[in-house]
Amino acid sequence: MHLAKRPTYNEIIIIVFELQQEVKLLKEKNKQLKEEIHFLKQKKDSNNSSIPPSKDENRLRSTKSLRKTSDKKPGGQPGHQGKTLEMTDNPDEIIEIKPDYCQCCGESLHDLPCQKEESRQILDIPPIKAIFTEYQVFSKKCKCGHTTISNFPQGINYPIGYGENIEGLIGYFYARQYIPFARMQEIFNNVFNINISEGGIHCLLNRFADKVSPVYETIKERVQNSKVVGSDETGAKVNGKSHWFWTWQTQKLTYIAHSENRGIDTIKTHFPSGFPKSILVSDAWKPQLKTPAQFHQCCLSHLQRNIKYLNELYKENKWGNSFLKLLYESLELKQNMANQDYHGQNHERAKIIERFDQLLLEPPDKKYKKLYTFYKRILKDRMHIFTFLFIQEVPPDNNASERAIRNIKVKQKISGQFKINMAAQNFAKIRSVIDTTIKNGLNVLEGLSLLSKFGLQSN
Numbered sequence: 001m002h003l004a005k006r007p008t009y010n011e012i013i014i015i016v017f018e019l020q021q022e023v024k025l026l027k028e029k030n031k032q033l034k035e036e037i038h039f040l041k042q043k044k045d046s047n048n049s050s051i052p053p054s055k056d057e058n059r060l061r062s063t064k065s066l067r068k069t070s071d072k073k074p075g076g077q078p079g080h081q082g083k084t085l086e087m088t089d090n091p092d093e094i095i096e097i098k099p100d101y102c103q104c105c106g107e108s109l110h111d112l113p114c115q116k117e118e119s120r121q122i123l124d125i126p127p128i129k130a131i132f133t134e135y136q137v138f139s140k141k142c143k144c145g146h147t148t149i150s151n152f153p154q155g156i157n158y159p160i161g162y163g164e165n166i167e168g169l170i171g172y173f174y175a176r177q178y179i180p181f182a183r184m185q186e187i188f189n190n191v192f193n194i195n196i197s198e199g200g201i202h203c204l205l206n207r208f209a210d211k212v213s214p215v216y217e218t219i220k221e222r223v224q225n226s227k228v229v230g231s232d233e234t235g236a237k238v239n240g241k242s243h244w245f246w247t248w249q250t251q252k253l254t255y256i257a258h259s260e261n262r263g264i265d266t267i268k269t270h271f272p273s274g275f276p277k278s279i280l281v282s283d284a285w286k287p288q289l290k291t292p293a294q295f296h297q298c299c300l301s302h303l304q305r306n307i308k309y310l311n312e313l314y315k316e317n318k319w320g321n322s323f324l325k326l327l328y329e330s331l332e333l334k335q336n337m338a339n340q341d342y343h344g345q346n347h348e349r350a351k352i353i354e355r356f357d358q359l360l361l362e363p364p365d366k367k368y369k370k371l372y373t374f375y376k377r378i379l380k381d382r383m384h385i386f387t388f389l390f391i392q393e394v395p396p397d398n399n400a401s402e403r404a405i406r407n408i409k410v411k412q413k414i415s416g417q418f419k420i421n422m423a424a425q426n427f428a429k430i431r432s433v434i435d436t437t438i439k440n441g442l443n444v445l446e447g448l449s450l451l452s453k454f455g456l457q458s459n
Contacts, residue, residue, distance in 0.1 A: 035369075087121045130194050133163070162204060164452035166194070170201055171208045171448050175430035178407075178414040209426035212451050216429045219255050219436055224271055226250040228393045230281040231288055232401035233262060236408050237417035238424050245428065246270070247404040254404050254435035258424040267291050279394050281401070284381060295391070296384040299398035300327055303378075303385075310371045319364035320371055323378070326355055334388060334396055342392045349389050356386065404435060 007015070098114050101107065135156050139149040155161075166188075173179040179187070181198045188194045188201075223229060233246045236258075244262045248255045248271070259266040264287040267274070274292030282288035284298040304327055311320040330352050337346075360379055364371045378385070388394040411427065418424040430448075437447040 085123065087119070091121060128192050130192060162196070162200075165449050166196075167204050167208045167211075167452040168445065168448035168450075170204050171212075171430045171452075172434075172445050174205055175411075175427055176434050176444060178411045180415045205426055206422065208448075208452055209429050211454070212429055212433050215433055215451060216255075219253050219432055220248075220270065223248050223250060223253050223255045224273075224275060224278070226253065226278055228281065228391075228395075229275055229278045229293075230395075230398055230401035230404075231291075232283060232398060232405045233266075233285070234405045234408055235262075236412060236424065238421060239419055240417070243418075243424065245405060245408045245424075247401055249401055249404045249435075251400075252436070252439050254432055254439065256404070256408075256428040256432045256435075258421070258428045263287055264290055279387060279391060281395060281398050283398050284377075284384070289381065289384065295387050295394075296381075297387040297394050297396075298381055298384045299396075300331065300385075300388075301397040301399065303327060306374060310368075310374055314368045314371055317364055317368050317371055319359065319362070319375065323359055326352060326359065330386060330389060331396055337389075337392075339392060342390060346389075349386075352389070353386065356382075407431060407435075 099109050101109055135152055137150045137152060139147050141147045170184065173184050173187070181201050184201055185196060185198050188196045229248055229250055231246070231248045233244050236243050236245050238258075241260075244259045244266070246257045246259060246266055255270075257266070257270050259269070267287055271291070276292060276294060278293055279295040279297060280288065280291055280293035281297040282299065283302050289296055289298075304324065307320050307324045307327070311317065311324060314320065333348050333352065341349075360375075360382060363375050363379075366372050388396040408427075412418075418427070433448070433451065434444055437444050
């Protein structure tokens, strides 16, 4: 029987050292796992981050609005102009209903005079029938013996084709109502009694997109020369691949562009010089902030959601709560500022800027890692936070750009992905024209039909 050999002193030292190293690694791993568990418990959703509501895990929970409660009652406010169906003074058809006999004695009333007592009207649509317009060219023979044949108008290139109203309606159905091609074909067949194939719809849509291109380029030029421009981007599927739609918009203009990337190259492609005369409002996406502009404005709604999440994550921190309170107060100040308050000295604005500078001088504890990262971001972008308090036309958020780009998501939820790049580009062009038409208070369908007609004249 052999006894186990006792370890030497040096071997014991080595074993102890290895155990100490292992304990150290396990403690670090334990700390890391605890932090991850803490982050997982405090989940992000549409109320405290940029995650859309559709991605919320439990959408039945009560929402937490970023806005403070007001003293207004729900529903229409005093002075709100309601709309209701009204009778017309000039009906297209009048049907007179006169009594033929007395309901008491049964005597005939046919030859007696009558008096109108009451009128009621029905609003309806007549059966829709396509109109066929035939163009006939004639020839005349001159005394000199030469025969001259008249020419068809521009756009009348085939024995039979579709008119500008149909072309504009296809653009309207596609980019405004998001109707898929198969359903669009059904509408034309069943509602308008027009026989058209899906291939024909594609062809007309491509032709219509070419016609709106000059207007599309004009919108782009005017956006670039505007005083305040908002920008945003969103992902989209094109033939199964991840692409992007970008928007640059103003109060009266919307320019949408399709791109295969989300980087600065897209901005350089469409706006090589940036916006040297404009204040650019964005969600603070890096390529946006790198875009040359006179000034920048970061979206406060995004900052509010981010800091709200961090305050829920680190409930004991004071820096985040102070910063969130400062943002709310700046928004209240914006609502109450008159035109003259933007010029010269403004004591309330000066107080907000002073408190902001003081917050930047007193950073949060580094143990709040995510909050400290957020602080460094604010420190870096500090010149872009309160631009809206100095220039009246600048909004404090980028909500208008988000509304301009949201239709891409709606389109894909209804009709699915784009099959080819040209379809995505066509949508960007037509939708830009539609949104610009809406912003200027014009009838969308009439505008698209006029553009189709104008395109025929310019070819």
